[in-house]
Amino acid sequence: xxxxxxxxxxxxxxxxxxxxxxxxxxxxxxxxxxxxxxxxxxxxxxxxxxxxxxxxxxxxxxxxxxxxxxxxxxxxxxxxxxxxxxxxxxxxxxxxxxxxxxxxxxxxxxxxxxxxxxxxxxxxxxxxxxxxxxxxxxxxxxxxxxxxxxxxxxxxxxxxxxxxxxxxxxxxxxxxxxxxxxxxxxxxxxxxxxxxxxxxxxxxxxxxxxxxxxxxxxxxxxxxxxxxxxxxxxxxxxxxxxxxxxxxxxxxxxxxxxxxxxxxxxxxxxxxxxxxxxxxxxxxxxxxxxxxxxxxxxxxxxxxxxxxxxxxxxxxxxxxxxxxxxxxxxxxxxxxxxxxxxxxxxxxxxxxxxxxxxxxxxxxxxxxxxxxxxxxxxxxxxxxxxxxxxxxxxxxxxxxxxxxxxxxxxxxxxxxxxxxxxxxxxxxxxxxxxxxxxxxxxxxxxxxxxxxxxxxxxxxxxxxxxxxxxxxxxxxxxxxxxxxxxxxxxxxxxxxxxxxxxxxxxxxxxxxxxxxxxxxxxxxxxxxxxxxxxxxxxxxxxxxxxxxxxxxxxxxxxxxxxxxxxxxxxxxxxxxxxxxxxxxxxxx
Amino acid sequence: xxxxxxxxxxxxxxxxxxxxxxxxxxxxxxxxxxxxxxxxxxxxxxxxxxxxxxxxxxxxxxxxxxxxxxxxxxxxxxxxxxxxxxxxxxxxxxxxxxxxxxxxxxxxxxxxxxxxxxxxxxxxxxxxxxxxxxxxxxxxxxxxxxxxxxxxxxxxxxxxxxxxxxxxxxxxxxxxxxxxxxxxxxxxxxxxxxxxxxxxxxxxxxxxxxxxxxxxxxxxxxxxxxxxxxxxxxxxxxxxxxxxxxxxxxxxxxxxxxxxxxxxxxxxxxxxxxxxxxxxxxxxxxxxxxxxxxxxxxxxxxxxxxxxxxxxxxxxxxxx
Numbered sequence: 001x002x003x004x005x006x007x008x009x010x011x012x013x014x015x016x017x018x019x020x021x022x023x024x025x026x027x028x029x030x031x032x033x034x035x036x037x038x039x040x041x042x043x044x045x046x047x048x049x050x051x052x053x054x055x056x057x058x059x060x061x062x063x064x065x066x067x068x069x070x071x072x073x074x075x076x077x078x079x080x081x082x083x084x085x086x087x088x089x090x091x092x093x094x095x096x097x098x099x100x101x102x103x104x105x106x107x108x109x110x111x112x113x114x115x116x117x118x119x120x121x122x123x124x125x126x127x128x129x130x131x132x133x134x135x136x137x138x139x140x141x142x143x144x145x146x147x148x149x150x151x152x153x154x155x156x157x158x159x160x161x162x163x164x165x166x167x168x169x170x171x172x173x174x175x176x177x178x179x180x181x182x183x184x185x186x187x188x189x190x191x192x193x194x195x196x197x198x199x200x201x202x203x204x205x206x207x208x209x210x211x212x213x214x215x216x217x218x219x220x221x222x223x224x225x226x227x228x229x230x231x232x233x234x235x236x237x238x239x240x241x242x243x244x245x246x247x248x249x250x251x252x253x254x255x256x257x258x259x260x261x262x263x264x265x266x267x268x269x270x271x272x273x274x275x276x277x278x279x280x281x282x283x284x285x286x287x288x289x290x291x292x293x294x295x296x297x298x299x300x301x302x303x304x305x306x307x308x309x310x311x312x313x314x315x316x317x318x319x320x321x322x323x324x325x326x327x328x329x330x331x332x333x334x335x336x337x338x339x340x341x342x343x344x345x346x347x348x349x350x351x352x353x354x355x356x357x358x359x360x361x362x363x364x365x366x367x368x369x370x371x372x373x374x375x376x377x378x379x380x381x382x383x384x385x386x387x388x389x390x391x392x393x394x395x396x397x398x399x400x401x402x403x404x405x406x407x408x409x410x411x412x413x414x415x416x417x418x419x420x421x422x423x424x425x426x427x428x429x430x431x432x433x434x435x436x437x438x439x440x441x442x443x444x445x446x447x448x449x450x451x452x453x454x455x456x457x458x459x460x461x462x463x464x465x466x467x468x469x470x471x472x473x474x475x476x477x478x479x480x481x482x483x484x485x486x487x488x489x490x491x492x493x494x495x496x497x498x499x500x501x502x503x504x505x506x507x508x509x510x511x512x513x514x515x516x517x518x519x520x521x522x523x524x525x526x527x528x529x530x531x532x533x534x535x536x537x538x539x540x541x542x543x544x545x546x547x548x549x550x551x552x553x554x555x556x557x558x559x560x561x562x563x564x565x566x567x568x569x570x571x572x573x574x575x576x577x578x579x580x581x582x583x584x585x586x587x588x
Numbered sequence: 589x590x591x592x593x594x595x596x597x598x599x600x601x602x603x604x605x606x607x608x609x610x611x612x613x614x615x616x617x618x619x620x621x622x623x624x625x626x627x628x629x630x631x632x633x634x635x636x637x638x639x640x641x642x643x644x645x646x647x648x649x650x651x652x653x654x655x656x657x658x659x660x661x662x663x664x665x666x667x668x669x670x671x672x673x674x675x676x677x678x679x680x681x682x683x684x685x686x687x688x689x690x691x692x693x694x695x696x697x698x699x700x701x702x703x704x705x706x707x708x709x710x711x712x713x714x715x716x717x718x719x720x721x722x723x724x725x726x727x728x729x730x731x732x733x734x735x736x737x738x739x740x741x742x743x744x745x746x747x748x749x750x751x752x753x754x755x756x757x758x759x760x761x762x763x764x765x766x767x768x769x770x771x772x773x774x775x776x777x778x779x780x781x782x783x784x785x786x787x788x789x790x791x792x793x794x795x796x797x798x799x800x801x802x803x804x805x806x807x808x809x810x811x812x813x814x815x816x817x818x819x820x821x822x823x824x825x826x827x828x829x830x831x832x833x834x835x836x837x838x839x840x841x842x843x844x845x846x847x848x849x850x851x852x853x854x855x856x857x858x859x860x861x862x863x864x865x866x867x868x869x870x871x872x873x874x875x876x877x878x879x880x881x882x883x884x885x886x887x888x889x890x891x892x893x894x895x896x897x898x899x900x901x902x903x904x905x906x907x908x
Contacts (some may be wrong), residue, residue: 085758094672101626101670108787176642176672178628180635182612250672258762269681272758294758297856299737303745304752472620479624491627499632506633559897 012403061322061378062335062557063502067564069329070587072384077330077563081586083290086577087304087313090270093254096249097230098169098252099177108273108293110578112153113258116144117162117227118579121572123391124530125224129158129259129282130229130462139218139528141227146209152233153168153263153278155545158212161233164203165238167213168189170199170229174246184225185215193354196245219525220533233257236261261286262448269297287568287585305331311563312577317379317556334560337390337573342489343382344551349481349511350397352435357416359548361400365409365460367452372554374448385501385541386490388510388555390573392494392528392530395538399545409460418461426461434463435470438486445553447489478509494574496537501544512549593896600888607884608657608885615873616649625871640849643669653884656877665878670870675878679860685755685905686847688860693782694840701787705794706829709802710821720791728788730772736781736854743777755857784849793836797829804828831902838894 033042091104097113102107117131127133132145150158151364153281171192172182182189187202202214213226232238232249236257240248261283262275275291288584296304301313302321306328315321317335325333346353346362353359368382384401387394417435418426426433439446454464469477477483479489490500499505502521503513529535560577562569570580622643623636640646644655659666665675708717744752751757753773762770780859801807802825810820847861860879867875 080759083759090862094670099672111879174642176639176669178626178631179634181633182638183635218703247667253672266761268756268858269860271755274759290759292759295754295856297753297853299854300740300752300856301742307745307748309752309758367734374637472618472625476619487787504638506631 017084018529040104045285049091050366060539062337062381064335065333067328067330067332068326069214071330072328073330073563073565074306076172077308077311077565082288082584083292084288084311084584085292085294085309087296087301087310088293089314091273091293093269094253094269095254095267096232096263098166098175098179098232099253099545101178107578108264109256109575110257110260110576111262111275111291111581112256112260112264114150114260115228115230116146117224119494119574120572121570121575123572123574130227133227135223139222140216141212141214143206143210143212144226146211146231147282149208149282150259151280151282152236152259153257154233154236156233156235157208158231158259158537159208159234160205162231162234163211164200164205166229166232167200167203167235167472168243169232169241169246169249172246173244176246179225181225184218184222187214187216192243205389217458219497220528221525223542224495224527227437230258237286261294262291280436281582283582286582287588288566291581305561305563308563309503311566313561315561317376317485317559319377322559324381325559330564332562332564335379335557336571336572338558339387339388339573340489340491340552340554341388341485341492343386343554344449344485344487344553345478345483346485346550347481347483347511348513348549350484352433355416356547356588357412357417359459360402361409361412361416362462363548363551364405364412365406365462366456368551368552368553369404371445371449371452374452376554376556377444378552383552383555385545386552386574387496387537387541388492391492391494393534393537393541395534395541397538398542400550406456413460419462424461425463432463433461434465436484437464438468438477438483439466439468440471440474440487441468449487449553481511491521496533497521501540501549510549512547514528514543514547517543517547589896589899590602590874593892595778596892596895600885603888604881604884608660608881609653611877611880611881611884612649612653612656615653615877618871620871621645622871622873625869627671633902634841643770653705660878660881661901665881666874668867668868668875669872671872671875675875678863679879679882681860682860682863683845684845685857686773686852686861687844689778689782689859690844692775692779692845692846693786694844696779696783697787700783701794702788702826702830704787705791706798706826708791708822709795709798709829712799724788724791726788727784732781732785733850733854735784736777736851739777739781740854749773752856755858777856778848781855782851794829797832798825801825801829813825831898834897835894837897838890838892839887841890841893842883845886846883 004125004549010402013075014452028440030421032378034071061084070389086107088107089102089104091108092102094100094102094105095108095112097106097109100109114129117125117133118128120126122324127228129146129150130144131147134143137143144160144163146158146160146163152158167181167186169175170177170179171186173193173195175181182193187198188197188200189202190195192200199285202216202352204212204214206212215222226462237249241387242248254267257280261278261280261281262274263278266274272295272586273293277291279285279290294310296310297311298316301310301312302324303314305313305315305325315325322335325331346359348354348359353362372380372382375382381389383389384399385395390394413426418428419428421432437453439450456464457464474483474486474488478486498507500507500509501509503515520536520543522537524533524540527536542572565587566584568580568584569577570583571577621640622645623631623639637646644652647655656666663676668675670677685879690799692902703706704720711717730826740752743750753774755774756767756770757774760766760770807825811817812904815824845860847859847864849861849865851857852859852861864876864879866872
C-alpha cells in the first residue's frame with residue numbers, strides 16, 4: 001500500500017511538472033532566450049574572480065559532486081565506446097547562430113559555429129577563431145586576425161570576407177534574429193540596412209584572414225558584439241543571397257556548415273541531432289567521434305540517465321532528484337547557479353510605492369528566505385542585488401540583506417505616514433493600503449509566495465488582493481503601467497550592462513528612476529577596464545539595494561547530471577556544457 | 589451527386605471566411621505578441637519595433653487580416669516566427685508523426701469498440717455487459733497523462749519491455765524494415781494508451797446503435813425465419829447499426845492530423861500537438877493561425893465526407 005501511494009505521488013508530481021511545462025513556462029521562456037551576443041567582455045581575468053567562484057562552489061547544496069563509484073556504471077552506457085548521447089529539450093531546427101532563439105538550438109550551434117571570441121568559465125572572454133585582436137587607441141577600430149588553420153568542415157578556409165558576409169546578413173533589412181546589430185554602431189551599417197549602400201563602409205577586408213571593423217561609437221559591449229559574430233561560409237550560404245532578403249540563408253537552417261568541432265550529419269525534427277567529429281577542427285579533433293543529441297522529457301530523463309540511455313541531461317533540481325542521482329554512484333552531479341533572478345515588481349509610479357520607505361518596508365516585511373525555501377529548498381538563495389553571485393560584477397559590500405524584520409517594516413511604514421486604521425489596515429490620506437498582486441498560475445514560486453506574502457503583509461496592516469492572470473496579460477498591464485505588483489524573472493547576461501534599472505529603460509518594468517544609477521550604468525558601459533567597471537557596478541548595486549525598486553527574491557540553480565565515464569569538462573554558469581565537449585573524452 | 593458535392597464545397601467558403609475572421613480576431617484580442625512572449629532580456633525597444641515592422645505586427649489589425657487572408661488564398665501560410673521556416677513546412681515536418689499514431693489508434697479503437705459494443709448489446713444486462721460498462725466508464729474517466737505515466741513506469745522503467753519514449757532509438761541508423769520495427773516498438777505505448785482512452789466512448793455508441801437495431805421488426809423476422817444468430821447479428825443488424833457511426837468517422841478526420849498535446853509530451857512523441865501548443869504559448873501567430881485553419885478545413889471536409897458516405901450507405905437518404 002505504501003509503495004502504491006508513493007507511486008501515486010510520484011505520478012501526480014510528474015503531472016504537475018508537465019502542466020507547468022505546458023502552461024507556458026514563463027520562466028523557461030525568459031531564461032531560454034539567448035542571443036548570439038550574450039557573452040562577456042574583456043580578455044583579462046582578475047584573480048579575485050576565480051577565488052570568488054570557488055568560494056561559492058564549496059557552499060551548501062550547490063556545486064559539483066563527482067561520481068563516487070564509476071565501477072557501477074551501466075553496461076548500456078559503457079557499450080558506447082565511440083559515442084555519447086546527450087539528452088536535451090527539442091531544438092527548433094534553427095541551426096544558425098544568427099537566427100537561433102532557444103538554448104537548445106544554441107547547444108547545436110555551439111558545436112558547429114565558433115565565433116571570433118568565446119566565453120570563459122568566469123564570464124570573461126578569450127580568443128577562439130581569432131588569434132589576434134587589435135583595438136585602436138580611440139577604441140573605434142577593431143582588427144581581427146582569423147587563425148590560419150581555421151577551416152570549415154568542408155575543408156575550405158575561414159576567411160575575412162566570410163566575416164563580412166555574416167555582418168551583411170546581420171545588417172540586412174530582412175534580418176529577424178534576436179540580435180540588435182544596428183546598436184553595434186558599425187560605420188556604414190545603417191546605410192546597408194536601408195539599402196542605400198551595397199557594402200558596409202566600416203568593414204574592410206585587409207587580406208584573406210584579416211578584417212578591420214570601424215564603429216562610430218564604442219562601449220564595453222562593442223568588442224563582445226563584434227567578437228561574437230560567427231563567420232559564415234559565403235560559398236556555402238551566399239549562393240542565392242540578395243541584399244534585402246535573407247530567406248535563402250534561412251533555408252540552410254536544417255543543414256548547418258561551420259568550422260566548429262562537430263558537423264551535423266542528421267537532424268530528425270523533435271527526435272535527435274547526430275554529429276560527427278570534424279577531424280580538421282583547428283583546436284584538435286574532438287576525442288569523441290560521434291555525438292547524439294536525443295530529445296528527452298522531464299518525466300523520464302532521470303530514468304534514462306540511470307539506465308545509461310543518455311550520458312548527460314538537465315534534470316530539475318529538487319532534493320529527491322539530487323538524492324536519486326547521487327545514489328547511482330556513476331553520475332556526476334553539477335548544480336550550477338542560474339544566470340537570472342526572480343523578483344516581485346512594484347509599480348514605482350503608483351503612489352502606493354513611490355515612497356522608498358514603503359518599498360523598503362515591503363522588503364523587510366516579507367520572509368523571503370521562507371518563500372525561497374518553500375519553492376526551491378536548498379537549491380536557491382535569496383539575493384539582494386540584481387546580479388549573479390558568480391559574476392565578476394557581484395558585490396556584497398555595503399549591501400543591506402533586508403533580513404526579515406517585522407518591527408522595522410512597521411516603523412518604516414509609520415514613518416512614511418501609513419498608520420493603522422480601525423480595521424487593522426493601514427491608511428494614508430483616507431486611502432487604504434491594499435495591494436493588487438497579479439499572479440501567474442502553475443508557477444512554483446508564486447504558489448509558495450502568495451500564502452506567505454498574504455500572511456506577512458497582514459501583520460504589517462497591508463491587504464493583499466491576488467488575481468490570477470496569463471503571463472502575457474500581466475506583461476500587457478505592465479506596459480500600460482496598470483498594476484501594483486507581479487512576480488517575474490530576468491535572465492542575466494555575463495556582462496552586467498542592462499536597461500532594467502535605468503530611467504525609461506527598455507526593460508524597466510517597475511518605472512524606477514534614479515539619475516545617479518542612470519549615470520553609473522552609462523559610465524559602466526563606456527568603461528573598458530574590468531576593475532574600474534567592478535567599482536562602478538558595485539556602486540550602482542548599492543544604490544539599487546538602498547532604493548529597493550523591487551523585491552529581489554532569489555537566484556535559483558540548474559542541474560546537470562553527467563555519466564562519470566565522460567571526463568574533461570569545463571562547465572560554469574556562463575560556459576555551457578557544449579563549449580567544452582570537444583575536449584571531453586571517454587574514460588576507459 | 590457531383591452537383592451536391594460542388595454545392596457543399598461552395599458553402600464551405602463563407603464558413604471558412606467566418607472561421608478565419610473569428611480565429612484572427614481572437615488572436616488579436618489575446619494580450620502579448622511574439623516579441624513580448626519570447627522575453628528576450630537583451631531586446632531593446634528599437635529592435636522590438638524593427639521586428640514588429642518586419643513581421644507586419646505594427647499594422648492595423650484589419651490590414652493584417654487581409655494580408656494574411658490574401659496570402660492564404662495563394663497557399664502561403666507565412667513563416668513561423670520561432671521555426672524560421674514556412675508554416676506549411678513546419679506542419680509537414682511534424683504532422684505525419686502525429687498521423688501515424690492517430691491512424692493506428694483509429695483502426696484499433698474502432699475494431700475493438702465495434703466488437704465489444706455489439707456483444708454487450710447482444711447480451712444486454714448480462715455479466716459481460718456489466719463488466720464492459722464498468723470498464724468503459726473507468727477508462728473514459730482516466731486522465732491520459734496518468735495512464736501514460738503509469739504505462740511508462742511499468743513497461744519501460746520497471747520491466748524494460750518497451751522504450752521510454754520518442755519515436756526511434758537514438759543513434760540507430762536503420763532503414764527499411766529495421767526502421768519500421770523500431771518505430772513500431774516505440775508506437776506501442778502511445779497507441780495503446782490513446783486507444784484505451786477513445787475506445788470507451790466509441791463502445792457506448794456502438795452498443796446504443798446496436799440495441800436500437802436489434803429491437804427492429806426485421807431482426808425478429810430474420811430470427812423467425814431460422815437464420816443463425818451470427819448471421820442475424822453481423823449481416824442484418826451490424827450493418828445497420830454502423831450507420832450512425834459514419835457521422836463519427838467524419839469527425840475523426842481532423843483528429844487524425846490534430847495531434848495529442850498531452851500524450852505527445854508524456855511519450856516524447858515528435859508530433860504536431862506539442863508544436864501547436866508551443867505556438868500558442870509563444871504567440872507564434874502564423875503557425876497557430878495556419879494550423880487552426882488547417883484543422884478547420886479538415887473538420888468541414890470530414891463533415892462533407894460523412895454526409896456523402898451516409899448517402900452511399902443508406903438508400904433511404906440517398907440523394908437523387
